[in-house]
Structures are given as C-alpha cells and as structure tokens.
C-alpha cells in the first residue's frame with residue numbers, strides 16, 4: 173500500500189474510533205431513504221461501516237448505502253461527534269469496491285468515464301473560447317508564479333463564460349492571480365470513485381502537489397466536486413503549504429472591496445438561488461454577495477437543498493428526484509414573482525440554463541451578476557443557447573470561429589455524442605433538434 177493509501181486508512185480508522193454508533197448520520201441520509209433503506213436500522217448500518225473500516229468484508233445493505241451516497245454531507249452536519257462522515261463514507265465506498273471486484277475493472281470504468289468527459293470538455297471549450305484564453309488555462313500549474321491560483325477543474329470548461337466571469341471579478345479586485353484547469357489538472361474524481369487508487373495518485377493527488385510546486389499562497393477552487401475532493405482527500409490527508417477554498421467564500425470575504433466597485437445602475441431583479449448545501453459556506457457566501465448587488469432582491473424559496481451538493485454527478489443516479497427539484501424550483505420561482513434563477517455551480521447551470529425555453533425566467537450564474545455589477549462580464553452563454561433549442565446562428569458562428577482558432581475539427585459523430593451529453597442530462601431545456609441540426613451542418617462543412 174502507498175503512503176497516501178495508508179493515510180486514507182488512518183483517517184477512516186480515526187472516524188471509526190471516534191464514532192459512538194448513535195446512527196444519526198444514517199437517519200438523515202437522503203439517498204439511503206431514496207433507495208428505501210430503513211432509518212430504524214441506522215445503528216446496524218453504522219456498525220457495518222465500522223466493521224468494514226476495521227477489515228470485515230462489506231455486507232449487502234451497507235454496500236447499497238455506500239453506492240447510493242451522492243455526497244450531500246447531511247451525515248456530517250448531523251454527527252454530534254464532529255466526524256466528517258461523508259469523508260468516511262467516501263473512503264469506505266472505495267474500500268468496499270476494492271474488496272468486491274478486481275481493480276482492473278474499476279480502472280477500465282474510470283478510464284472510459286475520463287476519456288468521454290475529456291473529449292466533451294475539449295470540444296465544448298474549443299467551440300466557445302479563443303485559443304489564447306484556452307492555452308492560458310491549460311498551461312501547467314507548476315509553472316505559474318502568481319500568489320493566487322484560480323483552479324477551474326475540468327467540467328466548467330463546458331460553460332466557459334463562468335470562467336471568464338471569475339477572471340473579470342478577480343481582475344476587478346486587482347489581484348495577482350492566474351487561472352489553471354482542464355483535464356491535465358483533473359481532481360481524479362472518477363479514479364477515486366472507481367477505486368483505482370494508483371491512477372488517482374498520478375492524477376488528483378499529483379494535481380494537488382502541482383499547486384504546491386507553483387508556490388501560490390492561495391488556491392481558489394470553482395468546481396464543487398474538486399473542492400470536496402481536495403478538501404477531504406488531500407488537505408485532510410496532508411495539509412498543503414497553500415490556503416484552499418472556494419472562490420465564492422473568497423469573494424464574500426472581500427465583499428467590502430467588491431461593494432466599493434459595484435456600479436449603481438444595475439437592473440432591478442428579483443432572484444431565487446438554486447440552492448445546494450454540502451460545500452463549505454458557498455451558499456451563504458453567494459447569498460451574501462448577491463444581497464450586496466444594487467437593485468437586486470433575493471427571494472427566499474423553500475427548496476430540497478440538502479439532497480445533493482450539486483446537480484448531476486453522483487446525484488444523477490436519482491433522475492426523478494433531480495427532475496422534481498428542478499420543476500419545483502422553477503414553478504416556485506414563478507409563483508413567488510421572481511424573474512431570475514441564479515445557479516451556484518456549472519453543473520446546475522447546465523441543468524437549468526434551458527429553463528428559459530419553458531418558464532418566464534432568466535437563468536444566470538452568480539458570477540454573471542457579480543461581473544456585470546463590476547462593469548465587466550457580458551460574456552455570451554453559448555451553452556444556454558444550445559440548451560434553449562432556439563436559433564443557433566450566433567452559437568454556430570462563434571463555434572466556427574473558435575474551432576478554427578483552436579485548430580479543432582468537429583465531426584458528425586462528435587456532434588451526436590455532444591447532443592446526447594447536453595440533452596440527456598437531467599434538467600429543464602428546449603428541444604435537441606436545433607442544436608443537432610445546426611452543428612451537424614457545421615461538421616459537414618468543416
């Protein structure tokens with residue numbers, strides 16, 4: 173076993189030692205209820221978790237619980253002993269997988285998932301970003317020299333206007349920062365989820381070390397999954413030399429500096445945040461930031477915000493529940509007289525941005541609002557154009573220009589794959605035909 177794997181084992185063993193077996197974590201677990209596991213058996217399930225951690229073979233009810241976990245962190249919030257139960261469950265899930273199937277099977281799954289994601293991200297980023305910006309993001313982390321590294325992760329590059337917004341905001345704060353991301357700096361989530369620890373160490377673990385090699389004093393994360401993984405599977409394993417935190421928390425801590433730069437001529441709007449708990453203080457930070465924007469009224473709406481830490485990802489296993497959350501949000505927002513839904517993360521933005529085709533609502537990311545309030549932003553949200561399913565002329569013209577600039581070709585099979593990626597994800601959207609036809613035509617011309 174590697175030194176890293178040893179330290180993970182030690183974290184889980186410490187959780188098991190501190191656990192009193194009260195069962196509160198299992199009682200509140202939303203995905204355990206979703207798959208029909210009985211809250212009345214909480215102490216038994218936690219006993220099985222402790223036994224697995226101490227070397228017993230995984231038993232079936234426990235495995236069902238572990239497999240259902242979508243990382244909501246409701247368990248951690250409920251634990252009276254302050255145990256990071258989500259972290260414990262994540263490590264236990266990997267251990268259970270290691271015990272029940274050959275590592276090669278997990279490695280194959282992880283490689284396939286990574287390859288598919290990397291192809292989609294590369295294409296979508298190349299369709300929406302100029303080469304100069306893309307190359308700046310993709311350059312190796314360890315060669316950076318700035319005090320602050322804004323780490324995008326991989327998947328936000330499907331909706332790159334969010335990255336441009338954050339860069340605008342950090343620019344407005346006159347920070348010495350650099351931006352880094354893309355699949356060469358992956359957090360290794362697939363490898364960890366599939367219990368391919370040796371490859372995880374060469375990917376996610378290595379990415380984290382590269383941040384340290386850059387000498388940055390602060391790493392600002394964007395992606396909630398990267399934030400969770402680096403926080404719980406890296407920072408807790410070995411404290412880094414740099415400070416790590418989500419960009420929304422950093423911006424909220426710099427609210428006075430932002431407020432001083434906000435322009436007062438902002439549009440009047442009534443907004444609802446599409447809420448997720450589970451990633452530090454991101455929700456509180458985003459609400460605080462939005463409340464400071466001139467002429468913006470934040471409308472409180474009761475939501476199922478504890479079901480998952482973000483849309484998609486592990487929560488995609490529960491398509492009906494996600495769909496119900498999205499519909500209730502849009503209908504609740506309309507009923508409350510809101511005119512805008514604000515997304516916290518990129519996966520939620522992808523899920524909801526097409527809602528404009530269905531409901532009388534605008535859908536923007538919180539970074540859209542902040543960047544505009546600073547007199548910047550305004551970057552086209554091409555992904556939203558795809559998702560709304562209306563006229564594609566603007567999106568196709570941009571894609572043609574950026575693909576050429578990036579030296580990337582799109583072929584018909586890639587368009588088919590992208591269409592499935594974009595329109596099969598749970599969410600609210602217009603039809604897929606407009607995107608498919610317009611981009612198939614682009615592929616035939618290229």
Ligand code: SF4
Pocket residue numbers: 197200201202203204240241242243244245246247248257258261
């Ligand atoms: S993180 Fe959420 S889904 Fe996972 S075990 Fe904890 S409460 Fe359940």
Ligand code: SF4
Pocket residue numbers: 190191192193194195196197198218250251252253254255257
């Ligand atoms: S809530 Fe905490 S102490 Fe109670 S069973 Fe869960 S991990 Fe153990």
